[in-house]
Amino acid sequence: MSNGNKDAYIAALEKKLAELSGIEVDQIKKNQLASAADEARAIREMAEYVDSIQVQKPGVAAAGVVNPQIAAIFSHIKAELGEERGAHSLPKLGFAYGALEPHISEVIMKIHHDKHHQAYINNLNAATQKLVEAEKAKDVGAMNALLPAIIFNGGGHINHTIFWTNMGPNAGGNPSGAIAAAIDKEFGSFKAFKDKFSAASVGVKGSGWGWLGYCPKNDKVAVATCQNQDPLELKHGLVPLLGVDVWEHAYYLQYHNLRGGYVEAFFDVINWANVGERYDKARKAAGH
Template sequence: GTKSIIRGGNNMPYQLPELPYAYDALEPHYDEATVRLHHDIHHKGYVDGLNNAEAKLAEAREKGDFGLVKHWERELAFHGSGHLLHTLFWTNMTPDGGGTPAGALGERISQDFGSFEAFKKQFSAAAVAVEGSGWAVLVWNPEFKKLEILQAEKHQNLTQWGAVPLLTVDVWEHAYYLKYQNKRAAWVETWWNLVNWADASQRFEKAAK
């Protein structure tokens, strides 16, 4: 029921996923202290917020009272998108990352952006230029049949409906401030050393079928 969702426990529909590596595995590019805070506190906050929004909307349906529906729909979008993007963010990185993508994704990046270097420059520029807090996201748009680079302000603004996220970098300050302070560009540049192209490629092949 609603109360069990709010309290958490075994009935909670959304759970914080475990990291696919140790907290210190991304050193020296991504420091252990930030990874712990980012995953255990910030990401968990979005999971909790998503569960709470779902519970409040269920409660509204039960009572037939939608006076706060605008607020809880916003919370659903914000926390739900935060949970989804963070889950992608963790799997998009690996201790043995970096380099360039091979196979179908590499070919498609060259086709849609002209070259890998052109793609990398646009992606980095988009990440650094995000206004306030947000993300840069490589997506596959199945309607347009092409790869796009999108900015996401907060977690949910500026998307394209139907776009499938493949690769993302978090440029909220909580993602990098302990090590990189206000040097967002330095964080984005070092993040390329962690990119898990195998994960992004797998997502692309599934999305582009």
């Protein structure tokens, strides 16, 4: 796509977003800058939160019910990465840091993968160690107090792992096969899907993710968004197929506050083969 056509597309997307949201694009950009949390600070604060949780001695802690979302997060991680609880590590990229240029810069990829994703893993492992300590003491209160940290860091680990596999060099274009048919069936056309996915992702307030997911109950695909690092499956019951990170760290060094330009560029690096494989696997697991 030429620069002129790309600018025209972004302008049309921003106009459509304003129509859907009732908010002018300039105001949306201001909201992004004002309300999007700095990821490094958020990760640091979550580490401090985990450290602040005090596990009671055995026999002192009150009885209660452990929130099932704790087990669900680790189950999702096991399904995606094959990792046992507490044995989490940074997955390797399937391509060089600079392989997605000019769409996503080498500098962004290095910082995003090596620094940010690794920080989520460090915090998740720390939270898991404290969870084990709380389990031994039968301190249900401490276990449940760890849930926000487990969701935030465990979700960050899952979401980024999927994100890396969803992208690739010499990618982009239109999908083919079963995933293309599913998109056409649900949205009417690939263009209609692209417009809806882009508008939803650009419109995320503050920090979060835009997703294409699969609904096992209805056997169809859907567009959804999540705040911060909330996992799609935990929040919406959708199996993640394609995700775009719209935290500002994912694009600001290159696109500044123009999230629409970044989301448009993301379509030039989508690995549709990976998305299609995820769709086929999810349908098979659901018995369709």
